[in-house]
Each structure stands twice: as C-alpha cells, then as structure tokens.
Amino acid sequence: MTPDAPSAPLAGRVAVVTGASRGMGRAIALRLARDGADCVVVYRRDHARAGVVVAEIERLGRRALALAIELGEPDEVPPGFARIAETFGRVDVFVANAAATAFRPTLEQKPHNVRRTLAISLESFVAAIQAVVPLMRGRPGRIVAVSGIDSQQAMRGHGVLGAAKAGLESLVRTLAMELGPLGITVNGVNPGLVETDSSQMYVERGLEREYAATVARVAAATPVRRAGSGEDVAGLVAYLASDAASFLTGQTIVIDGGLTIVSPLELLNAIPGPGAPDA
Numbered sequence: 001m002t003p004d005a006p007s008a009p010l011a012g013r014v015a016v017v018t019g020a021s022r023g024m025g026r027a028i029a030l031r032l033a034r035d036g037a038d039c040v041v042v043y044r045r046d047h048a049r050a051g052v053v054v055a056e057i058e059r060l061g062r063r064a065l066a067l068a069i070e071l072g073e074p075d076e077v078p079p080g081f082a083r084i085a086e087t088f089g090r091v092d093v094f095v096a097n098a099a100a101t102a103f104r105p106t107l108e109q110k111p112h113n114v115r116r117t118l119a120i121s122l123e124s125f126v127a128a129i130q131a132v133v134p135l136m137r138g139r140p141g142r143i144v145a146v147s148g149i150d151s152q153q154a155m156r157g158h159g160v161l162g163a164a165k166a167g168l169e170s171l172v173r174t175l176a177m178e179l180g181p182l183g184i185t186v187n188g189v190n191p192g193l194v195e196t197d198s199s200q201m202y203v204e205r206g207l208e209r210e211y212a213a214t215v216a217r218v219a220a221a222t223p224v225r226r227a228g229s230g231e232d233v234a235g236l237v238a239y240l241a242s243d244a245a246s247f248l249t250g251q252t253i254v255i256d257g258g259l260t261i262v263s264p265l266e267l268l269n270a271i272p273g274p275g276a277p278d279a
C-alpha cells in the first residue's frame with residue numbers, strides 16, 4: 001500500500017498507543033501506521049527503542065511522535081495529552097496497552113508495587129480517557145484497552161495485575177455506555193501468551209521455567225498449535241479501530257489461539273504424565 005493510498009482504512013487519522021516502544025504496543029503502532037494513521041508512540045524510559053519505532057512509522061510515510069509518559073504517575077498524563085494536542089490537534093484512536101507489575105505472590109507484594117500496577121492500568125487509563133475524549137469530539141473515536149487472561153484466570157504472580165485488568169474490562173463496559181452517544185466505541189482485547197520481553201521475563205523469573213520450552217508446551221496445548229505474536233493482536237486492534245467496527249462496543253475479545261476454550265481435562269492430554277493416553 002502506498003503511503004497515502006486513499007483506500008488505507010485509517011488514512012488521515014491520529015492514533016496514540018501506550019507502551020509502543022516494544023512488544024505488542026510496537027506491533028500495534030506499526031499496524032495502525034500501515035493502515036494509514038499518524039502515530040504517537042508513548043513509552044516510559046527506552047528512548048532509543050521508541051525512536052526506532054518512530055523512524056519505522058515515518059518510513060511508512062506517516063507522522064510520528066515519541067512521547068515519554070510515566071504512567072505510574074497519573075499526573076503526567078494530562079500534560080502528555082496536551083503535547084499531543086499541540087502536535088496533532090486531534091486523536092481518533094487511543095490504545096491503552098502499557099502495563100507493568102512485580103510478578104510476585106500476592107502475600108509478597110509491596111504497597112508501592114500494588115499502587116504502581118493499579119496506577120498504570122487504571123488511574124492513568126481514566127486520566128487518559130478524560131484527556132483524549134475532548135480531542136475526539138465531533139468525529140468517530142476508537143478506544144481499545146489491552147487486558148490479559150489474568151483478568152479471568154488465576155496465574156502465579158499475576159494477582160494484582162489480574163485485578164487491574166479485570167477493572168480495566170469493567171471500565172470498558174461502562175465507558176462504552178457513556179461514550180457511545182458521542183460516537184466513540186470502547187473495546188478490550190485479551191491476549192493469551194504472546195512472545196514479548198515481558199512474557200519471557202514472566203516465564204523465567206515468575207515461573208522459573210526455561211522460556212523456549214515453555215512456549216513450545218503452551219503451543220502444543222493450543223488449538224492452533226502456536227503462541228501468539230504482536231501482529232496477531234495488532235490485526236484485531238486494527239479491526240476495532242476501523243470504520244467496519246462501528247457497531248461493536250463494550251466487548252473484550254479473547255485472542256489466544258483457542259487456548260482458554262479448551263477444558264483442563266483436554267489439556268491433560270497435552271501434558272505427558274501418568275493417566276495420559278500415551279503414557
């Protein structure tokens with residue numbers, strides 16, 4: 001697709017993606033840019049990697065801005081969006097993707113880690129919505145929140161983050177109701193295992209397992225027989241951001257290759273051990 005092809009579904013739109021310096025957020029920003037959007041790459045501290053993403057977006061013929069916002073400090077959100085307003089004058093798509101936590105058992109969580117996890121995923125999300133909605137007024141707007149399967153399933157080290165993600169999914173429903181009359185849809189995406197820096201850190205430090213072998217075992221138990229990629233999730237976000245999704249709001253869509261629709265009894269077949277059919 002040429003840079004300004006009129007058929008690009010997001011041509012002329014402005015997208016803001018948090019946590020876009022790497023991982024899923026980077027894939028989402030690049031996909032939205034390929035679909036025609038100018039992009040704001042929000043990151044925390046990895047200026048070099050954010051700069052690389054900006055350069056990749058500019059090579060696609062779009063405008064891009066790297067913007068450092070510490071989402072653990074919600075007071076940084078309004079000035080960040082003021083900068084976006086100065087640069088682009090509007091926002092059409094907002095993707096709340098960034099998250100961080102200490103992958104520790106709940107009993108070992110330090111108060112500052114609990115506060116920080118909730119501040120990034122909930123408090124800064126609300127602050128960002130309050131800042132971004134005035135920049136969407138008068139045009140169809142799209143808000144997409146990246147949740148996680150920890151919102152529904154108990155996962156070691158994910159107690160606080162899972163609670164934050166469950167709260168995020170609740171906000172998706174309420175915001176969809178509140179913002180629908182303004183022409184803004186609000187949806188969530190809920191990925192399964194996606195290969196990124198943070199999934200590797202969780203497997204190695206949180207579960208104390210070897211990463212490649214763990215990904216291979218999860219893939220073997222997944223109906224489509226692979227782990228996810230950032231591009232898988234980006235494709236769904238691009239659809240939710242498009243005009244085609246104007247009647248879809250308030251939903252959080254699980255994208256996990258089918259892993260969570262499989263009964264735990266079926267999963268036993270994917271894990272060798274006593275009682276397995278071929279044991």
Ligand SMILES: NC(=O)c1ccc[n+]([C@@H]2O[C@H](COP(=O)([O-])OP(=O)(O)OC[C@H]3O[C@@H](n4cnc5c(N)ncnc54)[C@H](OP(=O)(O)O)[C@@H]3O)[C@@H](O)[C@H]2O)c1
Nearest residue numbers: 019021023024043044045046071098099148194196198199
């Ligand atoms: N990976 C998975 O398997 C998986 C599964 C389900 C859900 N998720 C969710 O998907 C989202 C993206 O995950 P990922 O694996 O792509 O993450 P990642 O590779 O660890 O990337 C995290 C991104 O968030 C930014 N970030 C972290 N803390 C921040 C803060 N306090 N303020 C501002 N930005 C901050 C980082 O910026 P810097 O580079 O500057 O540090 C980076 O851009 C998260 O919401 C995660 O919970 C991931």
